[in-house]
Amino acid sequence: MLRLRLLTWDVKDTLLRLRWPVGESYAAEARAHGLQLQPPALSQAFREVYGAHGRRFPNYGRDQGLSSRQWWLSVTGQTFRLAGVRDDSIVTLMAENLYQDYCSAQNWEVLPGAGETLSQCRQRGFRMGVVSNFDNRLEKILSRCDLRHHFEFVLTSEAAGFAKPDRRIFEEALRLGGVPPGQAAHVGDDYTRDYRAARAVGMHSFLLRAAGQGEEPAVPPEHVLPTLSHLLTLIEKG
Incomplete structure (x- = not known):
């Protein structure tokens, strides 16, 4: 022993x-704002942005003076932009909502x-x-x-x-x-x-x-x- x-x-x-793939959660948030985005496209965009951000700002950008909240809001916002969302106010709101959602048990x-x-x-x-x-x-x-x-x-x-x-x-x-x-x-x-x-x-x-x-x-x-x-x-x- x-x-x-x-x-x-x-x-x-x-x-x-995670209960659902990232693309599905992001698509559900987009639907709540009247946007029809495809989960596979969002998943692909997320993978690209997450990978690039992780290389540029490793460990949530801690050594570059970022907070993890800033890091995640940037990743989420860029994911929606890459998927074609142009309205910055909606992007900001969706990113904030998802940051909070991923802190919940749901x-x-x-x-x-x-x-x-x-x-x-x-x-x-x-x-x-x-x-x-x-x-x-x-x-x-x-x-x-x-x-x-x-x-x-x-x-x-x-x-x-x-x-x-x-x-x-x-x-x-x-x-x-x-x-x-x-x-x-x-x-x-x-x-x-x-x-x-x-x-x-x-x-x-x-x-x-x-x-x-x-x-x-x-x-x-x-x-x-x-x-x-x-x-x-x-x-x-x-």
Whole structure:
């Protein structure tokens, strides 16, 4: 059995996922303002803008003096402009509305097994924290989805100043958790940002990967979670 004291968790697509594709949510907001935009076109525009913005202003532009709110309003506004919306006042209003909407539970759903697994881990005495490339809305989102109470700390890349896979965000999580790396494990769905990055600082890690998601050659099967419900079994076997 692994002698673990701290479990850290990724959030998006590990504990929570979006209820609807981004294009559908953006199209619904546009309809509320009398605009007919196609979800696939909005999804494509979002991917382009999000990617370009992330490269130009990494980690929500924190080091360039932006707030995550400014960063997201710019991404959302440019997405609508790229999709053909010309009225700046409507673009601004839609961007504000969506920024607020994505902070509510209506846009997020808890992944199957997440709540039960977190409860069981707490019952076993593990200390728990979040390590997520997310902005400062995450505390509120976790609270509204009834998950916040499971965690001693919520460490976002915006607050830390570093985004996964930067080792410094994991080092900060270990400091907050008060344990050495060998007594901690990270759970996430991304091979590079979660699985490999945590191991690079000496932590254990588990990769959440549903069947058919593709194989990463460097992941032993005992580190792969087909569902979150497999976690405690793997820890006890480890």
